[in-house]
Amino acid sequence: MPLGLKTFASVNDAGAALKAGGARYIGGGTLVVRAANEGDVSLSTFVRSTDPALSAISVEGDRATIGASVTMAAIARHPALASISAAARAVGGPAIRNMATVGGNLFAPAPYGDFAVALLALDAEVLEGDQATPIEAFIKGRDADAGRIVGAVRFDVPEPKKFRFAKVARVKPKGVSVLSIAAMFDEAADGSIRDARIALGCMADRPIRALAAEKALIGRTRTADGIAPALAAATQGTAPITDAIASAWYRAEVLPVHLGRLLLS
Amino acid sequence: MAKVPIQFVLNGDEKAEFVESGSTLLKVLREKLGDTSPKGGCQQGTCGTCSVLVDGELRLSCLTLAETCEGAEITTTSGLAEGGVLHPLQRAFQEGFAIQCGFCTPGMIMAAKALLDRVPNPTREEVVDAISGNICRCTGYEPIIRAILSAARSNSHHAA
Numbered sequence: 001m002p003l004g005l006k007t008f009a010s011v012n013d014a015g016a017a018l019k020a021g022g023a024r025y026i027g028g029g030t031l032v033v034r035a036a037n038e039g040d041v042s043l044s045t046f047v048r049s050t051d052p053a054l055s056a057i058s059v060e061g062d063r064a065t066i067g068a069s070v071t072m073a074a075i076a077r078h079p080a081l082a083s084i085s086a087a088a089r090a091v092g093g094p095a096i097r098n099m100a101t102v103g104g105n106l107f108a109p110a111p112y113g114d115f116a117v118a119l120l121a122l123d124a125e126v127l128e129g130d131q132a133t134p135i136e137a138f139i140k141g142r143d144a145d146a147g148r149i150v151g152a153v154r155f156d157v158p159e160p161k162k163f164r165f166a167k168v169a170r171v172k173p174k175g176v177s178v179l180s181i182a183a184m185f186d187e188a189a190d191g192s193i194r195d196a197r198i199a200l201g202c203m204a205d206r207p208i209r210a211l212a213a214e215k216a217l218i219g220r221t222r223t224a225d226g227i228a229p230a231l232a233a234a235t236q237g238t239a240p241i242t243d244a245i246a247s248a249w250y251r252a253e254v255l256p257v258h259l260g261r262l263l264l265s
Numbered sequence: 266m267a268k269v270p271i272q273f274v275l276n277g278d279e280k281a282e283f284v285e286s287g288s289t290l291l292k293v294l295r296e297k298l299g300d301t302s303p304k305g306g307c308q309q310g311t312c313g314t315c316s317v318l319v320d321g322e323l324r325l326s327c328l329t330l331a332e333t334c335e336g337a338e339i340t341t342t343s344g345l346a347e348g349g350v351l352h353p354l355q356r357a358f359q360e361g362f363a364i365q366c367g368f369c370t371p372g373m374i375m376a377a378k379a380l381l382d383r384v385p386n387p388t389r390e391e392v393v394d395a396i397s398g399n400i401c402r403c404t405g406y407e408p409i410i411r412a413i414l415s416a417a418r419s420n421s422h423h424a425a
Contacts (some may be wrong), residue, residue, distance in 0.1 A: 003285075003286070003287030003288075004267075004286040004287045004334050005269075005286050005287045005330055007332070029328040029329055029330060029333075030310050030325075030328055030330075033289065033327075033328040033330065034308070034309050034310055034328055036306070037289070037308040037309065037327065037328075038309065041295070043336050045287075045329065046287055048333075073322075092310070092398060093313065093376075093397040093398020093399070094309055094323050094376065094379065094380075094395055094397070094398055095310075095313060095316050095323045095325045095376070095398050096325070096398055098322050098323055099310075099324060099325065099328065099329070128390055145269055158416075173393060173397045174394075174397035175396060213328070254387075265285075265297070
């Protein structure tokens with residue numbers, strides 16, 4: 001089927017065009033053009049918007065708003081986003097990072113979507129027009145409502161000591177994820193954990209939270225003994241993917257090891 | 266799908282073409298403009314052999330729609346030599362046996378150029394990172410890494 005590209009200045013007009021059969025929104029092209037190249041016959045029209053707001057990064061105080069068309073490379077080099085740059089740098093190689101967008105990453109199926117894992121740990125909000133949706137709910141329901149277009153994501157930029165991110169890959173420095181982990185935690189003066197939020201990539205078909213591990217960390221300290229209950233609970237609620245990189249069994253086996261290393265780092 | 270007009274600068278030359286809407290930049294470069302230096306490898310964004318510079322930024326031409334490059338400056342490996350003299354990166358690849366079958370070479374060289382344009386004297390780690398999106402199945406990468414470092418040194422001598 002011949003393909004076509006429709007470009008709109010406004011997000012609303014692009015949204016209206018998406019309601020046509022076979023239309024798919026294109027950000028950087030790393031998912032959608034790839035699908036077309038692979039022969040996805042459900043796709044006949046690429047739709048995009050050139051609204052400059054989609055490409056804007058704004059950081060006011062600790063609050064960051066990142067337009068959906070902002071690339072991983074732009075995040076990785078932004079001085080105010082240094083504490084999350086590791087998650088942006090984890091995506092692809094340099095060319096992919098120059099193309100892949102924040103908006104696209106929210107829809108990337110496992111084993112992709114490493115940056116969305118970080119956004120889930122950061123409890124970001126996903127903005128569509130005036131509507132703000134917590135990222136956890138957004139990712140769960142991302143397959144519905146094809147006519148919606150993400151405008152931006154919004155989150156509090158974490159203090160470096162409160163945020164950890166790790167991508168586990170067999171090939172360094174760039175390989176597809178065995179799994180990825182992002183963790184936010186708040187520690188009291190005595191080192192005990194008051195609050196924790198852990199997100200996992202490749203442990204389901206999309207980023208998920210490790211709710212049991214989060215709960216098991218509350219009141220504990222980041223020591224080998226302190227995190228042991230969290231590691232024991234790490235795979236609860238997960239349904240890891242099996243692909244050419246690793247089996248579901250392997251991912252479940254190594255998750256506690258990597259989560260432990262991340263928490264103790 | 267209707268054809269659409271597109272204009273951009275390819276290796277310093279202005280180009281104007283009618284292309285099928287939704288065509289990839291790779292297809293337009295190779296099949297419309299006859300620049301076969303970017304290769305079509307995986308078409309998935311994995312192998313990097315289609316890499317080109319769009320306004321100085323490394324991109325995968327197999328995943329870039331040509332229409333999104335309207336007005337852009339595009340650089341491919343075939344535009345690097347000047348007056349029949351190879352670019353220092355091309356010379357370093359040739360002299361350092363960094364080419365075996367050659368299929369990855371155009372992408373490797375564009376990835377290396379993107380690095381050296383930004384970081385003239387990179388570390389080995391920076392070189393490894395810069396070509397991390399480019400797959401080579403012949404050389405084991407070491408000659409390529411050495412060639413890029415060597416080109417960087419020759420560039421800095423040339424500048425001095």
